[in-house]
Amino acid sequence: MTLAAVDKTKALYGLLWTKEDVVEPPKEYHYNKMQEVIPEKIVRGRWGIDAGSGCGYDTHLMAKDNPSVKIISMDISDGVYTNLKLNRNLSNVYVVRGSVLDIPFKEGVFDFAYSFGVLHHTPNPQKGVSEINRILKKESPAFLYLYEDHSENPVKYAAVKIINLLRGITTRISPKILYILSLISSPFIFIFFSCPAKVLSIFKSTKKIAEKIPFNFGTSLFSLRGDLYDRFGAPIEYRYSRREVYDMLNKYSLFNINITRLKATAGWVVWGYKK
C-alpha cells in the first residue's frame, strides 16, 4: 500500500471532519451503539485512548460521562482541529495528532483503548492491533469496530462486491467533489434503502429482511453523507470474516476475545484483554 493512499486517507478525513458542525455535539454516537452491545463499561480506570477519533464525537461523549477518566483523543487527520474546538470545555480530553500504527505513548499506560472504524482504513491493521496491545496495561481491554466482509449474508456480500467496483472509480475523485456527491446522493439512499428498512423493521416477520438491507441505519435525509463519503472515498479498506477478526486479536495474545455486531447495523464489535 503506497504512501499516497495514506496521504489521501488523511486528506479525505481532514475534509470530512472540518465540515462537521460542532456547535452542538451529537447526543449519541458510535460509542453509545458500542456500549449497547458490550456488557461491561467501556470507559474505565484513569487513562483511556480513542484511537482514530475523527473529530472527537465519541471522545466527547465518553469524557463528559466520565470526568475522572482522562482520555487521549488521537487521529492522523486535520480532524484534530475540530476536535480541539469540540472538546475545549472538557479538561479530561487531550487531543493528539498521531497514528495508530505508531502510537506516540510508551507501553502499558492505558486502562482501555477504543477504536471505531479506523484500523480497516490503515495499510497495516495488524500493526494497529499490536500497537494498541502494546500501550495497554496488563488485563486492560481494547474495544474495536471493524468492517465485516458479509460472507455470512449473500445480499450484503453482493452489495459489497458492487460497491467495490464503484470504489475503483470513486476513490480517485477529489475529496471536495466526493463530499458534494455524497451530500447529493444521501437523500436518495435514505429514501430507497433506509426508509423501506425502517418500515420492515417494525414487523417481527420482516425484521430479519430489514437487517439485510444496506444503509438501513440512515436517520434523516442527509445523515448518510459521511457514510457514503467514507464508503466510497477511503482508498484503503479491509473487510473481515468473524474468524479473521478473532485471529487478528488472538495473534497479539489478547485473551477473552468477544465478537458481536452492532444492533441493526453491520460491522464487527470486537474486544479482548491484554495478557
Ligand SMILES: C[S@@+](CC[C@H](N)C(=O)[O-])C[C@H]1O[C@@H](n2cnc3c(N)ncnc32)[C@H](O)[C@@H]1O
Ligand atoms: C471512519 S473514520 C472514524 C472516526 C471516528 N472513530 C468515528 O467513529 O467517528 C476513520 C478515522 O480514522 C482516522 N485514521 C485513518 N488512519 C489512521 C491512522 N493510521 N492513525 C490514526 N487515525 C487514522 C481517519 O483520519 C478518520 O478520522
